[in-house]
Every structure is written in C-alpha cells, then in structure tokens.
Amino acid sequence: MTEPSDDKIDWLWKQVEKARKENNHEMARESLERLLADPAVRETSDEDLANLNLSQLDLDEGRSREAALRLSNFKWHGVPGPAGLLLTSDVYLKLEWFEQAREALEEYLDILPEDLDARRKLGLVHLMLNNDEEAQRFLLATARREKYRIPATLTYLAMLEAKTGHIEESLHLLLQAKELAPQDERIEHTLLRIESLRVSLKRKALHHYDLPIEDLVAGMVSGMLELHGYSGEKSRQALDIWNSFCSKVTPRGRKPAIWAAALEYAVTKYGPHFTQRQLALEYEISVSQLGEHYLAISEAVDLDSIVSTDLLVETEKAGSGLSGLVRREEMSEVIALVAGRLDEFEGPGEVCSWVFDRIEPINEGERREIEDFLSFLWKRK
Numbered sequence: 001m002t003e004p005s006d007d008k009i010d011w012l013w014k015q016v017e018k019a020r021k022e023n024n025h026e027m028a029r030e031s032l033e034r035l036l037a038d039p040a041v042r043e044t045s046d047e048d049l050a051n052l053n054l055s056q057l058d059l060d061e062g063r064s065r066e067a068a069l070r071l072s073n074f075k076w077h078g079v080p081g082p083a084g085l086l087l088t089s090d091v092y093l094k095l096e097w098f099e100q101a102r103e104a105l106e107e108y109l110d111i112l113p114e115d116l117d118a119r120r121k122l123g124l125v126h127l128m129l130n131n132d133e134e135a136q137r138f139l140l141a142t143a144r145r146e147k148y149r150i151p152a153t154l155t156y157l158a159m160l161e162a163k164t165g166h167i168e169e170s171l172h173l174l175l176q177a178k179e180l181a182p183q184d185e186r187i188e189h190t191l192l193r194i195e196s197l198r199v200s201l202k203r204k205a206l207h208h209y210d211l212p213i214e215d216l217v218a219g220m221v222s223g224m225l226e227l228h229g230y231s232g233e234k235s236r237q238a239l240d241i242w243n244s245f246c247s248k249v250t251p252r253g254r255k256p257a258i259w260a261a262a263l264e265y266a267v268t269k270y271g272p273h274f275t276q277r278q279l280a281l282e283y284e285i286s287v288s289q290l291g292e293h294y295l296a297i298s299e300a301v302d303l304d305s306i307v308s309t310d311l312l313v314e315t316e317k318a319g320s321g322l323s324g325l326v327r328r329e330e331m332s333e334v335i336a337l338v339a340g341r342l343d344e345f346e347g348p349g350e351v352c353s354w355v356f357d358r359i360e361p362i363n364e365g366e367r368r369e370i371e372d373f374l375s376f377l378w379k380r381k
Contacts, residue, residue: 009038009046016053029057043077045084052087059094068095082111089121098128116142116150124156127163135160151177155187162194170194214246216256221263224282229375230268237306238267244301257283262293266303338374348378 012035019028035041035050051070058067071091080088085108092101105122109115123138139160143153158173174191181187221242222235242263245251251259261283265276276294280287297303338355345351351374361367 006040009035009041012038013046025057025061029054032057045076045078045080048074048076048080049084049087052084052091055091056087056094059091064095067091071095080107082108085111086118089118093121093125096128098125101125102129116145120150120153120156123153127156127160132160132164148176149180151181151184151187154180155190158190158194167194213251213254213256213259214242217251217259217263218242220256220260221267224260224264225267228264228274228282234267238263240306241266241297241301241303244306245297248300249296255285258285258289258293261285261290262297265290265294266297267307269303269307342378348375351378 012031015031016028016035019025019031032050032054035046036054041047041050051074055067055070058064058070076084085104089101089104089108092098092104102122102125105118105125108118109122112118119138119142123135123142126132126135126138135156139153139157143150143157146153148154154173154177158170158177161167161170161173171191171194174187174194177187178184178191218239221238225234225238242259253259261279265274265279268274274282276287276290280290283290338351342351345354348371352371355370355374356367361370
C-alpha cells in the first residue's frame with residue numbers, strides 16, 4: 001500500500017514538471033523546496049534530484065554562487081539513472097566544473113553510448129580540460145555521424161581548431177554553423193571572436209622589429225593587401241615593385257608602415273582602391289608621409305611596367321590593350337558607384353548581383369576576385 005507521503009512526493013514532482021513546461025520558475029522552486037522539506041525524501045534519490053533541479057533553477061536565474069554552494073558536497077544516494085546523470089552533467093557544465101561533468105557524462109555514456117548529444121558535450125568538456133586529442137576524437141566522430149549538420153558540434157570543432165592555431169579552418173567551420181543556424185547569437189559571437197583573433201594574429205605577424213626594413217615592408221604589405229580583399233597577384237606585383245625599388249634606393253626611416261602604405265597605393269592605382277587618406281588611417285600614418293613615400297617609389301620604379309593589370313588580373317589577357325583599358329574604366333566606375341550606395345542592399349550577394357548585371361565577368365577567376373573585393377567593401381561599410 002502506498003504511503004500518503006509517497007503520494008505527496010509524486011504530486012510535487014508532477015507540479016515541478018508542470019511548472020517547467022509553463023516556464024514558471026516560482027512555482028517550480030516552491031515545489032522543489034517542499035520536496036526537500038519532506039523527511040521522507042532525505043538521503044534518497046528524490047533529494048538528489050531536487051537539489052540538482054534547484055541548482056539548475058539557480059543557474060537559469062543567474063545565481064551561480066547559490067548553485068555552487070548547494071552542490072559543493074553533492075553525492076548520490078544510491079545508483080543514479082541516465083536522466084539523473086545527464087541532469088548532473090548539464091549543471092556541472094554551467095558551473096564550469098568540467099572534471100565533474102566529464103565523470104557524469106562518461107557514466108551516462110556507459111549506459112547510453114549512442115547518445116550523440118552527450119558525446120558532443122563530452123567533446124566540449126575534454127576541450128575545456130585541455131585534452132585536445134580526446135576532444136578531437138569525440139567531436140570528429142560525432143560530426144561524421146551527424147553528417148556535419150549540427151551547428152553546436154561544428155562550433156566546438158571550430159573552437160578546437162582556433163585553440164590549436166588553425167584560424168582559417170576554424171572560420172570555415174563557424175561559417176558552416178552560421179549557415180545552419182543563422183539566428184544563433186552564440187555562433188555569431190564566436191565567429192566575431194575568431195575573426196578578431198585572425199586579424200590580430202595577422203597584424204602581430206607584421207611586427208618583427210629585428211628584421212631589416214626591406215623584409216618588414218614586403219611582409220606587411222602582403223598581409224594588408226590580403227586583409228583588404230586583394231588577390232595574390234597584387235602581392236606579387238607589390239613584391240616586384242619593392243624589390244625593384246630596393247635595388248636602386250636604400251629605404252630610409254624606421255617605420256615600415258609608411259612604405260607599405262605607399263606600396264599598396266602604388267600597386268592598386270588601376271583598380272578600386274583606398275584613397276591616400278583612407279590608407280593613412282588603415283596604416284596609422286599621416287597622409288603627407290604616404291604621399292612623400294609614394295612619390296619616391298614612383299620616381300624610382302616604372303610602375304606601369306609592373307602594375308599592368310588592376311584587381312581583375314585576367315582582364316587584359318582576354319583582349320587587346322585598348323579593350324582592356326576601356327573595360328578597366330567601366331569596372332572602376334561600376335565599383336565606385338556601388339561603393340557609394342551599399343546601404344541600399346541587404347547583403348554582399350545583392351551587391352554582387354547588381355555589379356554583374358552591369359558588367360559580366362569574363363571568366364570564373366575574374367568573378368571570384370570581384371566577389372572577394374565586394375565582400376571586403378561590404379565588411380568595411
């Protein structure tokens with residue numbers, strides 16, 4: 001025969017479940033506290049679950065200290081079931097008690113080894129514990145079984161790639177996750193952090209003050225041209241100009257950014273480019289310094305013999321010099337026009353469509369370079 005207290009406990013758990021479904025935290029907390037006040041639940045699994053549920057409520061309401069105090073000496077009374085272990089791991093994860101979360105998840109997976117959600121969480125826990133090989137093993141295996149369609153798994157893999165220095169791979173995974181869950185602010189936040197890290201690392205790589213200024217400028221302008229959306233061909237042209245200049249003139253000064261800015265201005269003279277004022281802001285130098293150093297380069301080097309093409313490298317290869325010049329002028333006008341009205345578009349895709357309606361790329365290489373440059377303009381608007 002069921003004791004009256006057992007009926008009360010069952011009823012209180014139903015009240016907790018109902019309150020959870022209705023998102024009624026106050027009702028859930030009251031029912032859980034009544035459960036803990038009942039002598040019949042002491043040192044039972046009901047007490048354990050009530051404490052875990054209350055801790056979860058505390059965390060949901062931003063009371064992490066209360067949750068931590070409640071679970072500081074937590075131990076199971078008896079053998080926990082799968083639901084209890086999963087609840088425990090979730091609470092420990094929110095508290096960032098990763099070692100305890102690992103133990104709970106491993107016990108859970110001993111019972112239900114095919115639960116991909118739990119395997120994903122265990123991969124994250126290993127990542128947080130700096131067990132990178134284990135994290136990779138769990139996350140990659142989970143991603144394969146999910147056919148790379150679950151944003152959370154891709155995000156955790158991206159975090160692992162970034163942690164091990166593979167920034168570009170990390171960004172690729174995050175963009176995949178973003179496509180699958182475009183409204184997920186957590187993915188957007190992680191994406192921005194990794195992009196910021198990528199740019200920061202690129203900029204740091206440009207400052208090796210123990211190198212000769214000739215080497216510093218070459219590395220700096222290559223990195224900045226990439227950041228500004230130009231193709232590898234532009235970097236090669238910039239290196240040709242710089243090598244030619246250094247063979248005739250010894251660069252003066254101790255600030256490579258001035259020469260790099262002047263070199264970027266020189267190498268992009270035929271295509272859509274920054275003004276001297278804009279480049280001065282990018283390189284954190286003065287406009288007069290940029291102009292003076294550009295003049296020095298242009299006097300020492302025949303720029304037209306090297307910068308024979310604009311951003312669209314293949315243009316003049318496809319036709320006569322005259323048609324190339326005409327096309328270059330047309331492209332410059334179209335790009336300049338769209339750059340002044342970016343606010344009218346919803347995204348870079350619309351910008352590309354607008355440009356391609358007015359001037360058709362002659363090949364896939366040209367199309368990709370235009371798309372890359374327009375994407376850069378969109379990011380900078």
